[in-house]
Amino acid sequence: GNSVTQMEGPVTLSEEAFLTINCTYTATGYPSLFWYVQYPGEGLQLLLKATKADDKGSNKGFEATYRKETTSFHLEKGSVQVSDSAVYFCALISIQGAQKLVFGQGTRLTINP
Amino acid sequence: GAVVSQHPSWVICKSGTSVKIECRSLDFQATTMFWYRQFPKQSLMLMATSNEGSKATYEQGVEKDKFLINHASLTLSTLTVTSAHPEDSSFYICSARAGGEAETQYFGPGTRLLVL
Secondary structure (H helix, E strand, C coil), X not given: CCEEEECCCCEEEECCCCEEECXXXXXXXXXXXXXXXXXXXXXXXXXXXXCCCCCEEEECCEEEECECCCCECCEEECCCCHHHCEEEEEEEECCCCXXXXXXXXXXXXXXXX | CCCEEEECCEEEECCCCCEEEEEEECCCCCXXXXXXXXXXXXXXXXXXXXXXXXXXXXXXXXXXXXXXXXXXXXXXXXXXXXXXXXXXXXXXXXXXXXXCCXXXXXXXXXXXXXXX
């Protein structure tokens, strides 16, 4: 079945540091890939997405590239801010069968000033 | 953006009692609502999908008589955990979709349930 594996957290960085959160997936066919973010006390929000190989999703300074050869969708940001502190979820939807979101376990990110 | 609320945000109950969790779409009509469950350090697991006015579709392994879902209106879905036991303690998250692409779901902030 489809699955998503994320880098285990928690991750703690200093402000302006470079961020990478790893995400790899297993799926049949060519899924669409997503990163969701959950800020404290709020619901998950779609951060960025990519729907085909080599696509790069980007938003709010975050980027992730759909790598079919390594089945990965790592999240990166060049210079993090305290306001980026949140839980980040990698997810996929397979275009085959029922279109359900499959999530990774989430990575808690804390940015210290 | 679209807002989804959940109530209560946390609840503690005794074993054997039933607990109802509400999920509301505040500024849009949700044709489909989803209920997820999340255990500590684990991913969100889809429990069921409900469409307004029809019976919910449960995922494999989810007891429909244990987790009652009602989607009576386009802005409200409820999840009732019947005869709750300590193993039902978890974080329950709902999401709502107005239509369009499958990934366009708006998530509620979650409800933490602790069964003593």
